[in-house]
Amino acid sequence: xxxxxxxxxxxxxxxxxxxxxxxxxxxxxxxxxxxxxxxxxxxxxxxxxxxxxxxxxxxxxxxxxxxxxxxxxxxxxxxxxxxxxxxxxxxxxxxxxxxxxxxxxxxxxxxxxxxxxxxxxxxxxxxxxxxxxxxxxxxxxxxxxxxxxxxxxxxxxxxxxxxxxxxxxxxxxxxxxxxxxxxxxxxxxxxxxxxxxxxxxxxxxxxxxxxxxxxxxxxxxxxxxxxxxxxxxxxxxxxxxxxxxxxxxxxxxxxxxxxxxxxxxxxxxxxxxxxxxxxxxxxxxxxxxxxxxxxxxxxxxxxxxxxxxxxxxxxxxxxxxxxxxxxxxxxxxxxxxxxxxxxxxxxxxxxxxxxxxxxxxxxxxxxxxxxxxxxxxxxxxxxxxxxxxxxxxxxxxxxxxxxxxxxxxxxxxxxxxxxxxxxxxxxxxxxxxxxxxxxxxxxxxxxxxxxxxxxxxxxxxxxxxxxxxxxxxxxxxxxxxxxxxxxxxxxxxxxxxxxx
Numbered sequence: 042x043x044x045x046x047x048x049x050x051x052x053x054x055x056x057x058x059x060x061x062x063x064x065x066x067x068x069x070x071x072x073x074x075x076x077x078x079x080x081x082x083x084x085x086x087x088x089x090x091x092x093x094x095x096x097x098x099x100x101x102x103x104x105x106x107x108x109x110x111x112x113x114x115x116x117x118x119x120x121x122x123x124x125x126x127x128x129x130x131x132x133x134x135x136x137x138x139x140x141x142x143x144x145x146x147x148x149x150x151x152x153x154x155x156x157x158x159x160x161x162x163x164x165x166x167x168x169x170x171x172x173x174x175x176x177x178x179x180x181x182x183x184x185x186x187x188x189x190x191x192x193x194x195x196x197x198x199x200x201x202x203x204x205x206x207x208x209x210x211x212x213x214x215x216x217x218x219x220x221x222x223x224x225x226x227x228x229x230x231x232x233x234x235x236x237x238x239x240x241x242x243x244x245x246x247x248x249x250x251x252x253x254x255x256x257x258x259x260x261x262x263x264x265x266x267x268x269x270x271x272x273x274x275x276x277x278x279x280x281x282x283x284x285x286x287x288x289x290x291x292x293x294x295x296x297x298x299x300x301x302x303x304x305x306x307x308x309x310x311x312x313x314x315x316x317x318x319x320x321x322x323x324x325x326x327x328x329x330x331x332x333x334x335x336x337x338x339x340x341x342x343x344x345x346x347x348x349x350x351x352x353x354x355x356x357x358x359x360x361x362x363x364x365x366x367x368x369x370x371x372x373x374x375x376x377x378x379x380x381x382x383x384x385x386x387x388x389x390x391x392x393x394x395x396x397x398x399x400x401x402x403x404x405x406x407x408x409x410x411x412x413x414x415x416x417x418x419x420x421x422x423x424x425x426x427x428x429x430x431x432x433x434x435x436x437x438x439x440x441x442x443x444x445x446x447x448x449x450x451x452x453x454x455x456x457x458x459x460x461x462x463x464x465x466x467x468x469x470x471x472x473x474x475x476x477x478x479x480x481x482x483x484x485x486x487x488x489x490x491x492x493x494x495x496x497x498x499x500x501x502x503x504x505x506x507x508x509x510x511x512x513x514x515x516x517x518x519x520x521x522x523x524x525x526x527x528x529x530x531x532x533x534x535x536x537x538x539x540x541x
Contacts, residue, residue: 067100067102067262067304067305067306067311067313067344068100068101068102068255068257068262068264068304069098069099069100069101069264069313069315069317070098070099070100070101070104071098071266071300071317072097072098072318072320072333073286077104077179077182078094078097078099080175080176080179081094081099081104081107081108082094082460082490083172083493083501084107084111084172085402085454085460086454086457086458086459086460086490086491086492086493087168087457087458087493088402088454088457088458089110089111089114089115089168090107090110090111090114091401091402091454092107092454093352093396093398093404093452094323094452095321095322095323095394095396095404095406095450095452096319096320096321096344096354096394096396096406097319097320097321097333098317098319098320100311101183101255102306104179104183105180105183105184105185108176108179108180108183109180111168111176112176112180114168115167115168115173115176118167118168119167169493169498169499171498171499172499181198182198185204185209186202186204186209187204188204188205188206188209189204189205190203190204190205190206191203198213199213199214200212200213201213207258207259208256208257208258209256209257210254210255210256211254211255211256212252212253212254213252213253213254214250214251214252215249215250215251215252215253215266215268216248216249216250217248217249217250218246218247218248219246219247219248220244220245220246220247221244221245221246222242222243222244222245223242223243223244223245223274224240224241224242224243243274245272245273245274245276246271246272246273247270247271247272247273247276247285248270248271249268249269249270249271250268250269251266251267251268251269251297252266252267253265253266253267254266260305260306260307261303261304261305262303262304262305262306263301263302263303263304264301264302264315265299265300265301265302266299266300266301267297267298267299268297268298268299268300269295269296269297270286270288270295270296270297270298271294271295272285272294272295273294274294275290275293275294277290277296278290279527279528279529282533282534282535282538283533284326284327284332284334284533285334286298286318286333286334286336287334287335287336287526287528288336288526289336289526298336298337299316300315300316300317300318300337301315301316302314302315302316302317303315309345309346309347310343310344310345310346310347311343311344312341312342312343312344313341313342314339314340314341314342315339315340315342316337316338316339316340317337317340318333318334318335318336318337318338319331319333319340319342319356320332320333321392321394321408321448321450322448322450322464322466322486323450323451323452323462323463323464323486324462324464324486324488324505324507325488325490325503325505326505326507326540327507327532327533327534328464328486328532329464329466329484329485329486329507329509329531329532330394330448330450330464330466330531331392331530331531332529332530332531332532332533334528334529334530334533335524335525335526335528335529335530336361336525336526336528338358338359338360338361338390338525338526339358339359340356340357340358340359340390341356341357341358342354342355342356343355343356343425349398350397350398350399351395351396351397351398352395352396353393353394353395353396353425353426354393354394355391355392355393355425355426356390356391356392356393357389357390357391357422357423358389358390358391359387359388359389359390360388360389360390360412360525360526361385361388361525361526362385362386362387362388362414362519362520363385363524363526363527364385364386364388364519364520365383365384365385365386366384366385366386366387369384370382370383370384386414386520387414387415387417388412388413388414388520388521388525389412389413389414389417389418389422390410390411390412390525391410391411391422391423391429392408392409392410392411393408393409393410393425393426393427394406394407394408394448394450395407395408400455401455402453402454402455403451403452403453403454403455404450404451404452404453405449405450405451406449406450406451406452407447407448407449407450408447408448409428409429409430409445409446409447409448410429410445410446410448411429411430411432411433411443411444411445411446412443412444412445412516412521412522412523413442413443413444413521414442414443414520414521415442419436421436429445430445430446430447433445442521443521444468444516444518444521444522444523446466446467446468446523447466447467448464448465448466448467449464449465450462450463450464450465451463451464458491458492458493458494459489459490459491460489460490460491461488461489462486462487462488462489463485463486463487463488464485464486464487465483465484465485465486466483466484466485466513466531467482467483468482468483468512468513468514468523469481469482469483481510482510482511482512482513483510483513484507484508484509484510484513484514484531484532485507485508486505486506486507486508486532487505487506488503488504488505488506489503489504490502490503490504504541505540505541506539506540506541507532507534507538507539507540507541508539509531509532509534509535509536509537509538509539510536510537511536511537512536512537513531513536514529514530514531514532514535514536515536
């Protein structure tokens with residue numbers, strides 16, 4: 042399949058979406074902005090909102106909808122509390138009216154679904170004072186603004202935006218600073234084999250600066266962000282076991298990254314062509330399907346949610362293999378001398394994940410992925426609903442041209458103030474050798490988060506365990522390892538690791 046055929050396929054998908062009516066847009070919010078993600082997860086654990094957190098980044102639209110859902114919950118809870126304590130003039134009739142879905146619609150403009158359909162006794166706990174203040178803060182951040190066709194400048198948050206009935210654009214700076222102290226032991230043996238050297242302490246500092254712009258026109262949305270990163274010492278190197286985002290390091294301490302894309306959204310789905318770092322899986326100390334630590338890459342993303350109990354996400358991406366293609370590399374001679382111009386081997390990535398909600402607040406997700414280098418574009422991996430491991434066995438029978446994986450994720454908020462979750466990532470698994478652990482390459486994660494009880498508010502306990510077998514994220518063919526630009530795309534601790 043050549044590039045012209047590929048462009049025709051993409052154009053057909055966009056044309057099919059053109060006729061779908063919509064007034065919403067899909068602008069992803071970077072996962073690096075952890076505060077709003079943690080706040081939404083906290084609200085979900087408290088039973089305030091329903092949230093499927095297996096696929097990130099979330100869109101700004103989704104974040105705003107969930108914040109409005111929490112605001113509706115809090116208003117209803119306050120009314121119920123007034124009715125229960127006799128401070129409301131409506132008495133018991135007012136309490137019954139407050140528990141209906143009509144008032145939720147009046148507050149948020151949406152139908153009474155999800156967590157708002159619980160019994161009144163289950164939802165008579167308003168947000169804590171800290172949560173209310175944080176909710177007001179985030180609602181101010183993600184408010185679309187007034188569509189008055191005027192250019193406005195704001196100081197908090199620092200933004201410049203324009204909005205009318207059809208078009209909107211927002212520009213804001215990116216600034217961040219982190220400082221700390223790292224400690225360790227210098228080894229007496231040069232290769233690091235003996236940990237009995239002197240104790241060392243070294244200060245570390247990291248900052249980021251840049252700008253981002255995003256906006257929409259009707260059903261179309263666009264966004265772009267340019268960010269320069271400085272780390273001293275550089276903690277984002279691929280060989281370091283840290284959660285720091287990496288990139289193409291220059292001058293030993295600096296690297297920059299450009300992200301962005303365009304998207305089209307309709308009533309029950311969206312399609313986007315973007316450069317970003319997807320994060321798949323549940324967890325608070327890193328996920329083990331797609332962790333987001335690897336540098337961003339260009340990909341097509343399709344998200345469909347035709348029913349309330351099921352949704353799917355599919356991506357098809359172009360990655361950087363860091364493996365030299367000697368057949369395409371060559372010598373050049375110019376005024377600066379003679380040099381060898383290197384080309385990397387091509388590398389592609391496709392993945393899908395399906396999420397089912399058999400009961401409210403229980404999300405079961407399953408999917409698979411594949412990495413390949415040759416051929417350049419293949420129609421088999423352009424099918425969003427295929428099981429790629431089976432396709433790999435059929436298309437590459439007898440050869441080793443691709444690397445496929447499977448994964449399963451379960452997340453439950455069914456018990457209030459408790460989030461239970463688990464993830465299984467499988468690279469190779471055979472029932473014939475299931476009892477031989479050395480030949481089953483998989484990574485699993487399990488954990489829970491609980492807290493914010495009435496007797497101890499605003500305090501959370503998180504317990505998480507991750508176990509990854511050797512060679513899980515590796516492959517004997519370097520060009521098709523589970524990496525992008527030399528960074529492992531799975532858990533940041535990589536293979537042969539465990540954490541608690």
